[in-house]
Amino acid sequence: MTQTGTAVDAPPSAEGGAVPKRPATEDRRQKWRSRRYRWDAKLSPYAFISPFFLFFAAFGLFPLLYTAWASLHRVELTAPTDMEWAGLHNYTRLFEDHFFWNSLWVTFTLAVLSTVPQLLMAMGLAHLLNYKMRAASFFRVAMLAPYATSVAAATLVFAMLYGRDYGLINWFFGLFGVDEIDWKSGDWTSKIAISTIVIWRWTGYNTLIYLAAMQAVPHDLYESAALDGASRWKQFRYVTIPSLRPTILFTVVVSTIGSVQLFGEPLLFEEGAGASGGPDHQFQTLGLYLYEQGWRNLHLGRAAAIAWVMFLILVVIGIVFGLISRRLRKS
Amino acid sequence: MGLFGTFGFEEAGLYDEYEKLNPDITIKQDVIERNENYYPALLNHLTSNSGLADVQAVEVANIAEVVDTQADRFMDLGKAEGASEDAFLDWKWQQATADDGKTIGLGTDVGPMAVCYRKDHFEAAGLPTDREEVAKLWEGDWEKFLDAGRDFRKNGPEGVAWVDSADAVYDGAIASSEGKYYDESGEVIYKDSPDVEAAWGIASTAAEEKLTGNLEQFTKQWDQAMSNGDFATISCPAWMLGYIQEKGGTKAEGKWDVAQSPRPGNWGGSFLGVPESGAHKEEAAKLVAWLTAPEQQAKLFAERGNFPSAPPAYDMEAVRTATNPYFGDAPIGELFSAAAEEIPVQTIGPKDQVIDDNIGNGLQLIEQGKQDPDGAWDEAVKAVDNALDQ
C-alpha cells in the first residue's frame, strides 16, 4: 500500500542551461518541454482524482451535511425543513434505546455469520475457476446470477424455501426426521436464514473480484514454485494468497461496510414484517432500524442520528483494519 | 393520476368512459404496487412540492396524518364541482376533512367487514354451514366467535386452525368498536382505551389458546395456507373475497361462504386528492368528483368488488343484487351494504398504522410462544412508545 512507484519528478536534465553549447531554440524547447513535463507530473494526479471529488461534492456532500444537521434536531419527514433544535438528544437517547442495542447486536452477528463464510467460499471458488476448463465463461457468468436476479424474484424464492409449513428446506430436513423449524420467528434460525441469503447473493460477486486479481498474478511465480516442488496447496498458500493481499483487504473492507449497512435482505426476508425485523425484532439490523425510524415512523432527526452512529462505527472499524494491516505488513 | 395498489378505474373502463365524455382530457395513471413504498414517496413529493401527479391517492391508514400535516398542499374538494357531501358515508367524508372544514380527498371504497368461512370444515366440526345460522353463532359478540372456535377445535379436523391469525381477530374486533387509539381531542389514548383492551383481550386469548394458525397476513405462507384450507375462518372486508378466490383457486371452489361478522366494522379504503401545485387542478377535481360519484362506485363494485363509500350506490341494481358464485352465491351486495351502514364512527389518528403494526407484532409474540399476553402487551407498548416519540 505504501508503494511509491512512478511519480518520477522530472528527470534531472534541464536545470537551466546546464549545457550551454546547444543552440538557443532547442534549449528553449527543451526547457519548455521539461517544464510541461514537471507540471504534468505534479498536476495530473489531481486531475485524475478530481472527477470523483467534484461529483461527490455536488451530490454526496450536501446530503451528508444535511444529515448531520438534521441529527441535531427534532424533525419529521412530514416537514423536513421544519427543524427544532434538540442538541445531542437524538444521540444520548440511543444509550437507553433497547431497540438500538438490539439492532447493533443483530448487525454484529449477521456480519460475522455472513461475511466470513462468504469470503472463504469466494476465494475457493475463484481458485477453481482459475483452472483451465471447458465452459469457463459459463461458470463465471452463472456465479453472478444471484447478483443479477431481481429482488422481487429472490424474495419470493427464499420465502418459499424457508416456509414453515410448506418450505423446501423443512421438507428436506423432514426426510431425516427433523421437526418443522419456524425459521422466520426463531432468534438464531432467522439470523442463519438471512445470512444464507447474503452469502447466496454476494459470494459470486466476490469470486469474480478474486478471479480478476488472480489472473494478474504472474505465471512464472507458480512455475518457479512448481519447480521447487511446491504442492498445489502450497502454491495457493504461498503464491496466490500473498499476491492477492490488496484485493483481499478490499473485499474485507467492502463486505464489512456492506454488512454493517445490511438492509435489503432482512427487509425482504419476511414480506409481512416490514422494517421491524420480525415481531421480536430478531433480525432488525441497524440499517433496518434507521429505515423504520425515518420512513415508517417518519422521525428524520432520530434516523439521521442512527446513520451517523453507523458511520462512526464504520470509521472505528476502518481504523482497526488499518492498524491490523500495518501490523501484518511489518511482520 | 398517482395511485398505489389497485383502484381498478382503468380495468373497469372508467377512464375510457370519462375521456369519451370529455374529449379534451387524457388520463394517465402512475401506480406503485405497495402503499409502504408509495406513501413515503408521496410525502417527499408533497413537502418539496414537486413530482406530484394531478391526482394523488391516500390510504385510510394515512389520511389523518395527511390531513394533519399536508392539508395546505391540497385543494378543497368539498367545494369541487359535482362533489356532494350527502352522497358519502358521513364518517368517510369526515376522515378527509380538516378541523377548518377543508376536505382534501374524496372517498373511493370502504371495507365493510364480514367473516369468510369454510363450509367443509364447519360441517366436519358439526357446526352449522348456512350463512344465516353461522352469523347467529357469534352475533353481536367476539367472545362468541371464540366460543365457536373452541367447539371447532374439539370436533373439527386435525391441523386446521379456527382463524388465520390473532392479528386479524384483533383488527376485526378493534374495527367494530367505538374508539380506537385517539380521543376526540387528538390525544393518544391506546394504553387506557377500554376498546383496545377488549380487542386485545379477545385476540390474545385466541392466540394463547392456539385457536389461530400463527400466520402473518399477506405472506407466501398465508397464501399457501389459504390454498390448502389450513384455517376455517378469516375476517373478510369486501375486497378480501377477491383475494381468497385468487389464492384459493379451483382447489377451494365451492368450499367458502361468507357471513355477517360478530359486529360490523371497517377495514381499508382510500381517498383521492388534488395537490395545489398540479398543472390541471380544475380538471383533476372534476375527474375525482366523477370517479367517486355513486354511479361510478357502483360500476367499480360490479367489476372489481371495491365496496362503495357512497350509500346512494347501495340502492342501485348493480350493488343490491350482487352475488358471488365463488362464495356459494352469497348476496354480497346486500350483506356488505348492511354492514357498511352499521360501521361505528371512529376517531382516527395520524399514527394509527404504526400503533396497529406494533400491536400486531405483540400478538405474534404470543402465537409464537415467546411471551404470555401480559409480557407481549408490555413489549408492544414499549415499541409503540418508541415509535411515537419524536
Added chain:
Amino acid sequence: MATLTETAPETAAPARRRRRRAPKAGEAGGQQRAGKLTYAVLLLFTAISLFPLIWTAIAASRTNERLAETPPPLWFGGNLFANMETAWSDANMGLALFNTTLVAGAIAAGTVLFGTLAGFAFAKLRFRFKNLLMLLVIGTMMVPPQLSVVPLYMAIAKLEWIDQLQSVILPFIVSAFGVFFMRQYLIQALPTELIEAARVDGASSVRVIWHVVFPAARPAMAVLGMLTFVMAWNEFFWPIIALTQENPTVQVALTSLGRGYIPDQSVIMAGALLGTLPLLLLLLLFGKQIVGGIMHGAVKG
C-alpha cells in the same frame, strides 16, 4: 507484495508464450487443468446460483392460482408468453428497458472511467495529501445510503430534475467503491517500472493512461463495469422516488405490476424475468470479454 510486482514485467511475457505453445496440465497453479472434482463443485454452486432465476421462469410460466398451491410447481407451464405480454403492456416496459440501458450504461461508464483514473493516481502516483484523500474516498463509502434520499430529493427538486434521467444518473456516476477497487487492483497488476519506462521515454500522463494503464487495467475494468451495470440496473430505492411511470426505469416500471389487493405473482415474475433477461444476455457477452481480457494478458510490454 512489493517484490512481486517488481519482478513481474521481465518474466511475465515469456511465461505466457511458453504456456501458449505447450499447455501442459498441472504444470503451474495458475493454469492447471480442472479435474472432475472441480467441475462437480462448480456445477453444484452454479445450480444453487441459478435456482432462483430458473424458478422465476417457472413461476412466470404458470398462473397466479397455481403458485399458491403446494407443492409449488417445479417445472414450466404454458403461460410464459401470455404473462410476459401482460407484463409488457401493464408496465411501460419498452421505454423502461431503453431508459435503464441508458442509465446503467452511463453509470457504468462513468464509474469505470473515473474509477480507473483516480484508482491509478492513488495506486501509483505520488502527490500531496494522497493518504488523506484516499481515506476520504473510503469514508464516503461508509455513509448509509438510506438517509441521503431526503436531502438528495430536495436538491433534485430544486434543480427541477424530477422525472428526468439525469436525476438517477449523476448522483451515482462516480463511486468510491470503483476508485477503491481499481486502486487495489492496480497496486498489484500494474508494474511500476512500466510507468517509469514510459515516463523516461517522455510520455505524457495522457499517453501513460492510454497505453499503459488502460491495457493493464482491462480485466478489472470489465469486472467493475459489469458489476456496476448490474447494480445500477437493479437500483430501486432512489429511482422510485425520483422517477414516475411516465419515464421509468425497469425497476420502477415493475412496481406498477401486480397492482392491488390481489397481486398476480405470475405476471410479476414474468415482468421480473423480462427485466432480467437483457442483463443475463449482457453478462454472457461480458463473461466472454473477461476471458478475452485475460488471454491478451494484463501486462503488455
